[in-house]
Amino acid sequence: MTMTTPILEVRNLRKHYPRVKAVDGVDFAVRQGICFGLLGPNGAGKTTTIEMMEGIIKPTSGDILYKGEPQGARFRNEAGIQFQSTSLQDFLTVRENLQFFSSLYPAGLPLEELIDICRLREYLDRDASKLSGGQRQRMLLALALVNDPDVVFLDEPTTGLDPQARLNFWELVNSIKARNKTVLLTTHYMEEAYNLCDEIAIMDHGKIIAHGSPDDLLATHFQDVIIELPQRDFPEAAKDSIPHRHLDKVTGTVEIITQDVNATLAQLMQHGASLAGLQVRPRTLEDLFLELTGKELRA
Numbered sequence: 001m002t003m004t005t006p007i008l009e010v011r012n013l014r015k016h017y018p019r020v021k022a023v024d025g026v027d028f029a030v031r032q033g034i035c036f037g038l039l040g041p042n043g044a045g046k047t048t049t050i051e052m053m054e055g056i057i058k059p060t061s062g063d064i065l066y067k068g069e070p071q072g073a074r075f076r077n078e079a080g081i082q083f084q085s086t087s088l089q090d091f092l093t094v095r096e097n098l099q100f101f102s103s104l105y106p107a108g109l110p111l112e113e114l115i116d117i118c119r120l121r122e123y124l125d126r127d128a129s130k131l132s133g134g135q136r137q138r139m140l141l142a143l144a145l146v147n148d149p150d151v152v153f154l155d156e157p158t159t160g161l162d163p164q165a166r167l168n169f170w171e172l173v174n175s176i177k178a179r180n181k182t183v184l185l186t187t188h189y190m191e192e193a194y195n196l197c198d199e200i201a202i203m204d205h206g207k208i209i210a211h212g213s214p215d216d217l218l219a220t221h222f223q224d225v226i227i228e229l230p231q232r233d234f235p236e237a238a239k240d241s242i243p244h245r246h247l248d249k250v251t252g253t254v255e256i257i258t259q260d261v262n263a264t265l266a267q268l269m270q271h272g273a274s275l276a277g278l279q280v281r282p283r284t285l286e287d288l289f290l291e292l293t294g295k296e297l298r299a
């Protein structure tokens, strides 16, 4: 592998089921050491793509290359997969799980180091079934890291976690990245993609519809920003001259999309609007996602 060979590459990857083209011609390359995110609405084909890359399901057609070669024994030794559950782990303590998984590989991270990385020391003697959601995800991540993999696959790792546990998990993923590991992630959470991913690919109906760094994608798609203000502060008289939409009927927020904040603010003030509750925010991945797919990111 040369410096420029991607650690993983998929070419014209397809998985067709009798009724659905779950993945329908996907191409991308993942550079070593980055976090690559697959985003998409429910049923977009993210899990199918990642499971083909993991070697768990067979593609209908297309190629998957690991360090420039078809996946083989080397890939299996050097990849780590965070499973959502295994039938074994609930009957074992955290320590026993770690010991069992590490015994499956000839080499790997020293368990003590793994325990510290994933902050599991406090729970070592607890049955895995008694862990909280965040603790369980950390254990599953530790299991994925026992062989000190070069590439780690995380399929919706923070779904169902509370905000604090999600933040903790992000920190953990960043510490893995800092060790020059490559991370492949699927997620429904745009803040997660924005915070963790160097590159994202947005999928819909089995195809990639946008691919790039989050900031580049936002800069390419949007030259505007969003002004939000409470409906009560939006003057009736401005209704016709300032294009807007009622964002949230419950809280009563009005959204104005503008390329010229100064001019729009001046217009609002001319109409006597109060600016006290006004917010200007840049476009987010959530906006991009909605624009590209017409769907909310979250199910």
Ligand SMILES: Nc1ncnc2c1ncn2[C@@H]1O[C@H](COP(=O)(O)OP(=O)(O)OP(=O)(O)O)[C@@H](O)[C@H]1O
Pocket (backbone or CB within 6 Å): 017, 018, 020, 021, 022, 023, 040, 041, 042, 043, 044, 045, 046, 047, 048, 049
């Ligand atoms: N084994 C299968 N047999 C038939 N259809 C399948 C199978 N697995 C997945 N599909 C279909 O393929 C499409 C893509 O599914 P996939 O699970 O990859 O989507 P996803 O993007 O991961 O969705 P989610 O966000 O809901 O997890 C869906 O329409 C799904 O119903």
